[in-house]
Amino acid sequence: MASRTEDQVVSVDGHRIKLTNLGKVLYPETGTTKGDVIDYYARIAPVLLPHAEYRPATRKRWVHGVGTDDEPGQVFFQKNLDDSTPSWVKRRPIEHKDHSNDYPLVNDLATLTWLAQIAALEIHVPQWRFGRTGTRKNPDRLVLDLDPGPGVGLLECAEVARAARDILTGMGLDPLPVTSGSKGIHLYAAIDGTQTSDEVSEVAHELARALEADLPDLVVSDMKKSLREGKVLVDWSQNNGNKTTITPYSLRGRTRPTVAAPRTWRELASKNLAQLEYTEVLARVARRGDPLAAVTVGHLESLEPTPQRMAGFDRLEKYRSMRDASKTPEPVPDAAADAPAGNSFVIQEHHARRLHYDFRLEHDGVLVSWALPKGVPTETATNHLAVQTEDHPLEYGSFEGRIPAGEYGAGEVTIWDSGDYELEKWRDGEEVIVVLHGEKHGTHRYALIHSGGGAGDSKRAENNWLIHLMKEQPAAESAPAEKSKKAEKPSAKPAPGRGTDRPPSPMLATLGDVSTIDDEDEWAFEMKWDGVRAVARVADGTVRLFSRNGVDISAGYPELDELVAATDGDAVLDGEIVALDAKGRPDFGRLQGRMHLRKPSDVGKAVRDIPVKFMVFDILERDGHSLGATEYTERREVLQQVVTAGDVVQVPPSFDGDLESAMESSLRLGLEGVMAKKRDGRYAPGARSRTWIKIKHHRAQEVVIVGWRPGHGTRAKRVGSLLMAVPEGDGLRYAGRVGTGFDERALDEMLPRLKKLARKTSAVTDVPSADARDAVWVSPRLVGEVEFAEWTPSRRLRQPTWRGWREDKSPSDVAVER
Numbered sequence: 115m116a117s118r119t120e121d122q123v124v125s126v127d128g129h130r131i132k133l134t135n136l137g138k139v140l141y142p143e144t145g146t147t148k149g150d151v152i153d154y155y156a157r158i159a160p161v162l163l164p165h166a167e168y169r170p171a172t173r174k175r176w177v178h179g180v181g182t183d184d185e186p187g188q189v190f191f192q193k194n195l196d197d198s199t200p201s202w203v204k205r206r207p208i209e210h211k212d213h214s215n216d217y218p219l220v221n222d223l224a225t226l227t228w229l230a231q232i233a234a235l236e237i238h239v240p241q242w243r244f245g246r247t248g249t250r251k252n253p254d255r256l257v258l259d260l261d262p263g264p265g266v267g268l269l270e271c272a273e274v275a276r277a278a279r280d281i282l283t284g285m286g287l288d289p290l291p292v293t294s295g296s297k298g299i300h301l302y303a304a305i306d307g308t309q310t311s312d313e314v315s316e317v318a319h320e321l322a323r324a325l326e327a328d329l330p331d332l333v334v335s336d337m338k339k340s341l342r343e344g345k346v347l348v349d350w351s352q353n354n355g356n357k358t359t360i361t362p363y364s365l366r367g368r369t370r371p372t373v374a375a376p377r378t379w380r381e382l383a384s385k386n387l388a389q390l391e392y393t394e395v396l397a398r399v400a401r402r403g404d405p406l407a408a409v410t411v412g413h414l415e416s417l418e419p420t421p422q423r424m425a426g427f428d429r430l431e432k433y434r435s436m437r438d439a440s441k442t443p444e445p446v447p448d449a450a451a452d453a454p455a456g457n458s459f460v461i462q463e464h465h466a467r468r469l470h471y472d473f474r475l476e477h478d479g480v481l482v483s484w485a486l487p488k489g490v491p492t493e494t495a496t497n498h499l500a501v502q503t504e505d506h507p508l509e510y511g512s513f514e515g516r517i518p519a520g521e522y523g524a525g526e527v528t529i530w531d532s533g534d535y536e537l538e539k540w541r542d543g544e545e546v547i548v549v550l551h552g553e554k555h556g557t558h559r560y561a562l563i564h565s566g567g568g569a570g571d572s573k574r575a576e577n578n579w580l581i582h583l584m585k586e587q588p589a590a591e592s593a594p595a596e597k598s599k600k601a602e603k604p605s606a607k608p609a610p611g612r613g614t615d616r617p618p619s620p621m622l623a624t625l626g627d628v629s630t631i632d633d634e635d636e637w638a639f640e641m642k643w644d645g646v647r648a649v650a651r652v653a654d655g656t657v658r659l660f661s662r663n664g665v666d667i668s669a670g671y672p673e674l675d676e677l678v679a680a681t682d683g684d685a686v687l688d689g690e691i692v693a694l695d696a697k698g699r700p701d702f703g704r705l706q707g708r709m710h711l712r713k714p715s716d717v718g719k720a721v722r723d724i725p726v727k728f729m730v731f732d733i734l735e736r737d738g739h740s741l742g743a744t745e746y747t748e749r750r751e752v753l754q755q756v757v758t759a760g761d762v763v764q765v766p767p768s769f770d771g772d773l774e775s776a777m778e779s780s781l782r783l784g785l786e787g788v789m790a791k792k793r794d795g796r797y798a799p800g801a802r803s804r805t806w807i808k809i810k811h812h813r814a815q816e817v818v819i820v821g822w823r824p825g826h827g828t829r830a831k832r833v834g835s836l837l838m839a840v841p842e843g844d845g846l847r848y849a850g851r852v853g854t855g856f857d858e859r860a861l862d863e864m865l866p867r868l869k870k871l872a873r874k875t876s877a878v879t880d881v882p883s884a885d886a887r888d889a890v891w892v893s894p895r896l897v898g899e900v901e902f903a904e905w906t907p908s909r910r911l912r913q914p915t916w917r918g919w920r921e922d923k924s925p926s927d928v929a930v931e932r
Contacts, residue, residue, distance in 0.1 A: 263342030
């Protein structure tokens with residue numbers, strides 16, 4: 115740098131940046147100037163940028179310097195970009211309840227230089243990154259923040275770091291240390307991106323608890339300041355999707371210019387371990403490179419468009435080559451859109467030489483397109499061909515009109531449906547899974563799977579995909595399809611008021627805990643009811659009830675016909691069927707007595723002995739109109755207008771912005787926990803969404819039953835214990851056995867059910883010989899639920915207690931609760 119004092123204009127990566135007040139002292143204790151800071155970030159950029167790129171950056175600015183211990187400088191904490199931000203700074207939006215913030219992506223030296231110019235000394239980023247479409251990816255690293263309390267310091271943090279390393283290494287991870295530049299140590303471990311932030315946070319929480327159990331005199335995992343005297347806090351919350359951590363190699367706004375500095379494990383063993391300043395870090399990197407480089411290697415880079423890969427790549431070249439703008443009304447722009455990524459979709463009805471439908475998803479500034487010769491699939495059992503065509507410009511999303519005869523695609527084009535979509539998976543050339551929120555046809559979940567293109571395949575086969583309506587989704591009520599002779603035959607007339615259309619599958623929640631909820635104002639909180647999920651269709655004066663997997667269970671709960679009188683007009687309602695105990699609390703074990711009944715006489719007796727209630731908490735449709743794309747807050751308002759609570763039907767209240775009160779109420783009422791729901795969240799049928807978070811007081815796990823062992827003594831000729839499994843990969847792994855929690859009725863009914871599913875061999879291969887000795891194996895078709903204390907190191911359920919059968923679940927629904 116030519117001068118450390120004079121203002122100057124520099125060119126960085128082709129961008130002109132005016133550098134001002136270069137001689138201004140930002141660190142009075144060392145005399146470090148703004149010029150020094152800019153020079154440091156320019157020299158450290160090659161190792162800093164890989165740890166920050168594609169992550170939304172929060173900045174801490176000390177415009178007038180950091181000050182001294184006696185007179186600290188004023189700090190400005192910034193998330194949103196202001197109007198003075200150069201237009202070339204890459205950015206991504208993050209939606210909040212009533213606004214959207216644009217965050218910079220620190221992807222290049224120019225952006226890093228601009229941040230240094232505005233005295234953004236500290237750069238903080240989350241553990242997840244944006245993908246190339248602007249979609250938020252799962253985290254690619256796990257972080258533990260080891261923060262010393264009063265009376266301990268860096269050496270104690272190093273001791274805890276070594277203990278954590280042993281556990282993480284045993285989990286197959288390779289942790290690396292960073293002295294934070296403040297007081298403690300950060301541990302980073304690369305992960306494969308298959309788990310959500312909530313799941314990674316839960317793993318980190320369990321790890322913190324394990325460290326606390328191993329080192330009770332040194333470690334605390336609770337955030338309360340009163341517990342931190344003389345101990346190291348293992349802060350696992352940094353893995354929360356809403357939290358950030360200081361970027362490796364970022365300066366700190368301390369009295370001296372210290373740095374979040376990657377270190378080696380050998381250094382952590384030194385008694386002279388200390389925080390490093392920027393001059394030391396520059397010298398270290400020049401000698402030995404980046405000790406933390408392994409954390410960034412292979413992190414989904416194959417899915418990311420680097421500038422080198424994208425340079426000169428024209429997504430619309432083929433589209434333009436097939437069209438003459440002077441002869442067709444279709445939009446023919448010069449280039450793909452260079453704008454923040456969106457998530458729009460459009461399905462167009464195209465009366466060309468043959469009628470087909472065009473399915474288009476916004477991706478990388480274009481509409482990635484498939485032609486559907488047989489239309490959009492309306493049944494989960496039938497896949498349709500989807501032929502990938504050339505990318506279309508975003509402007510095509512609103513195109514309707516007639517393409518003239520003689521031109522490519524000649525014929526009439528109209529919009530069949532449009533809206534936006536939620537991206538679940540996008541693997542180029544292989545698989546795409548999306549949830550469409552259509553303005554005309556509501557919410558549906560589709561998978562596109564590549565089916566051709568192997569060695570020797572034709573060019574046509576390379577473009578062949580299949581489009582599949584996901585099993586969790588209802589069929590679109592009027593999806594287009596070519597009629598077959600079978601389809602033209604009239605169907606049998608349904609019973610009055612009992613239409614054949616099933617309602618949408620219920621939306622599913624993600625497991626979390628209190629730390630998952632960052633900004634309570636963005637969430638509403640409801641009680642979590644310990645019962646069976648049901649979707650009710652109220653129409654033409656009758657009620658039909660469907661279980662989570664689409665089974666009609668109406669006959670088993672005749673008292674819920676009260677929904678007709680309680681509902682104003684026709685509606686589709688989401689709720690939970692519960693049976694209450696003598697104290698008025700939901701009792702899942704008691705509900706078991708209602709879950710298998712079909713004979714009218716048995717049902718009638720059970721109605722008297724085990725009455726149920728229907729807790730309605732959402733509305734999916736009203737008078738034939740879908741509310742799936744409507745925000746939660748508005749749906750609650752509609753629900754309260756439509757449903758009037760009675761003896762059987764109830765509309766439980768929600769708690770706005772007060773999680774602590776909701777959790778206390780839930781515990782006091784003896785309930786299972788709390789459901790946190792994003793106030794601006796939409797309803798995504800069949801999808802497991804992070805806009806619904808279930809927070810439980812106890813640990814529970816759904817399990818697949820793979821066998822049983824005979825009982826002894828009073829249990830002779832009955833089931834002594836059940837052998838359990840949980841999904842792993844494409845199969846199941848053994849999870850232990852449960853022999854407590856059964857009541858007499860459960861034991862009486864259990865054996866006949868199990869004997870019908872008997873098989874000669876075990877469905878799992880890892881059953882210990884002690885458990886397999888006298889086991890009777892069964893086909894893995896039945897699902898139950900247990901409470902338990904914890905997972906053992908051998909991945910078995912410790913102290914499981916039987917809660918009951920999950921008749922509303924199939925083995926494919928079971929997931930390991932993390």
